[in-house]
Amino acid sequence: MRITLGMASLLAGAxxxxxxxxxxxxxxxxxxxxxxxxxxxxRVGVRERTEKKGQTALTAYDLVIExxxxxxxxxxxxxxxxxLEVGGQDATRPEVQERIAQATAMAGALPAFLIAPGGGxxxxxxMEETVERALDGxxxxxxxxxxxxxxxxxxxxxxxxxxxxxxxxxxGDHWRVWVGLWAGLELAPGGVHxxxxxxxxxxGSSLDAVVRIRHDGAAGAEAxxxxxxxxxxxxxxxxxxxxxxxxVKDLAERMGRTxxxxxxxxxxxxxxxxxxxxxxxxxxxxxxxxxxxxVATVKEKGKAAVAQREVHEYTFxxxxxx
Numbered sequence: 597m598r599i600t601l602g603m604a605s606l607l608a609g610a611x612x613x614x615x616x617x618x619x620x621x622x623x624x625x626x627x628x629x630x631x632x633x634x635x636x637x638x639r640v641g642v643r644e645r646t647e648k649k650g651q652t653a654l655t656a657y658d659l660v661i662e663x664x665x666x667x668x669x670x671x672x673x674x675x676x677x678x679x680l681e682v683g684g685q686d687a688t689r690p691e692v693q694e695r696i697a698q699a700t701a702m703a704g705a706l707p708a709f710l711i712a713p714g715g716g717x718x719x720x721x722x723m724e725e726t727v728e729r730a731l732d733g734x735x736x737x738x739x740x741x742x743x744x745x746x747x748x749x750x751x752x753x754x755x756x757x758x759x760x761x762x763x764x765x766x767x768g769d770h771w772r773v774w775v776g777l778w779a780g781l782e783l784a785p786g787g788v789h790x791x792x793x794x795x796x797x798x799x800g801s802s803l804d805a806v807v808r809i810r811h812d813g814a815a816g817a818e819a820x821x822x823x824x825x826x827x828x829x830x831x832x833x834x835x836x837x838x839x840x841x842x843x844v845k846d847l848a849e850r851m852g853r854t855x856x857x858x859x860x861x862x863x864x865x866x867x868x869x870x871x872x873x874x875x876x877x878x879x880x881x882x883x884x885x886x887x888x889x890x891v892a893t894v895k896e897k898g899k900a901a902v903a904q905r906e907v908h909e910y911t912f913x914x915x916x917x918x
Contacts, residue, residue, distance in 0.1 A: 628784040632715025633880040641913040648906045654681035673708035715779030717768040773872045785813040815875040832867040840866045865895040886910040
């Protein structure tokens with residue numbers, strides 16, 4: 597089930613990538629256009645509160661904004677990553693820091709984002725190095741006793757072009773909810789944008805995905821000039837269930853498992869619901885606060901349905917950091 601929910605998470609990342617592409621593809625129209633304009637060079641301090649599988653964590657990091665080598669795009673990289681709380685415990689205490697040193701090092705090696713002039717996510721720079729660090733940590737920890745043949749298969753799978761592309765999309769989810777979902781969208785207060793379009797899957801198939809984006813008006817008197825935007829999407833039905841089955845079967849075969857049932861027989865149901873809310877400046881898309889909630893529900897044949905909820909809350913301190 598852990599592998600199954602992991603695949604569901606990748607499927608969710610693919611959905612977010614499509615949502616950002618849909619919004620960015622719209623024609624620009626002046627007055628109500630949500631415009632990307634981050635400072636270059638610049639820096640913003642971020643605090644991120646995460647809840648996943650019943651576990652909570654509070655992290656902090658800086659985002660450093662600079663011009664990319666090609667002179668056209670922006671490069672946004674992480675700096676000063678640290679854990680502040682883990683499971684409700686103060687993670688700044690020396691004894692806790694010692695226990696989470698490896699996790700801190702791995703998390704701090706996140707790839708940089710390459711951002712198009714209009715605010716869309718284009719690429720993750722250094723993804724291969726990030727994967728190698730993650731594999732090294734895995735080999736020293738959870739996979740320490742894994743047989744060499746299975747470990748080689750896992751490494752091959754994790755470093756394959758298809759998996760790297762999926763992971764790049766997944767790490768880009770941060771940027772998409774901060775900026776990419778909204779950038780270039782023409783939407784007045786109270787306005788709603790809703791659409792359905794094919795979503796390309798790693799195996800070459802496609803799914804119909806739905807998104808509803810809403811402009812909820814001013815964020816409140818305490819944040820003048822800031823508006824609240826929200827987005828919802830759902831992925832469910834026979835096609836989604838079959839796509840998850842194909843992804844899990846492919847992973848099992850790469851790991852040397854030959855006893856996996858046909859994809860159409862693996863699952864009775866799969867559903868993934870996603871919500872995001874951003875409080876942001878419509879003239880620059882410099883966010884003040886962003887929250888996301890994702891719920892993936894999987895029902896294997898003959899078993900009870902299992903749901904995994906993941907929540908992120910980001911707060912931004914512009915001009916802050918370090």
